[in-house]
Amino acid sequence: MTCSKCGTTQADGSRFCSVCGNPVLEPPAAASQVAPPLPAPVFVAAPETSGKAIASLVCGIVNVFPFCVVAVILGHISLSQISKSAGRLKGRGLAIAGMVLGYFGLVAIPFILIIAAIAIPNLLRAKISANEASAAGNVRNLVAAEISYQATNPKAGFTCKLSDLGSAGLINSSLASGQRTGYVFVLQNCGADNEGDPISKFQITASPATPNSTGVRAFCADESAVVWVDDTGSVKNCLKQGAPLQ
Secondary structure, three states, X not given: OEOOXXXXXXXXXXXXXXXXXXXXXXXXXXXXOOOOOOOOOOOOOOOEEOHHHHHHHHHHHHOOOXXXXXXXXXXXXXXHHHHHOOOOEEOHHHHXXXXXXXXXXXXXXXXXXXXXXXXXHHHHHHHHHXXXXXXXXXXXXXXXXXXXXXXXXXXXXXXXXXXXHHHOOOOOHHHHOOEEOOEEEEEEEEEOOOOOOOEOEEEEEEEEOOEOOOEOOEEEXXXXXXXXXXXXXXXXXHHHHOEEOO
């Protein structure tokens, strides 16, 4: 320390100058360095995945109509929202993937329609052929069942009820109900040569339940055990002028 009056250097801790007796003042303490306050932390929310982008991808994976259309629409909407969100939304890759899959589905639709246009008529014709073959076989089964029923019940003769043939175990329950494999079966016009005699006549007809869909041709038979067919599907024509089934 130095005396401010005479300039004499004084020992540390001296309160008065040893020469002039002037009070010696301690030098002011250096101002402490105060650190500036830290700025408050700013928390930025993590970007959220766009729900429409996720939905677009899911619909694109399903990739059947109309999901492929929905995938394309949601993909475009989500991309627009992501671009305008200033980083709050993510999922651009999901949206693009959904759109691409959706467009692939749209491109495939014409090819699917062409294949369906070729395959469906062929499947319908195959189904009709199978139903007709089954109907002709069932008419033969009914004739055989009638013959067996007559042999078991000679006093009654033939029966005019399909349910009787079913109860006797001669035909299955579905045929006894009158409908099977797309055809309707009817047992009709039963009669005897003379009043009081056993039933000796019957007619069996089989017609498509839904013409040109479950079948086209009609089939018929009687006690002669010959099965006839009519290509127009008319039961009346079959009974009158049907062609013998080969």
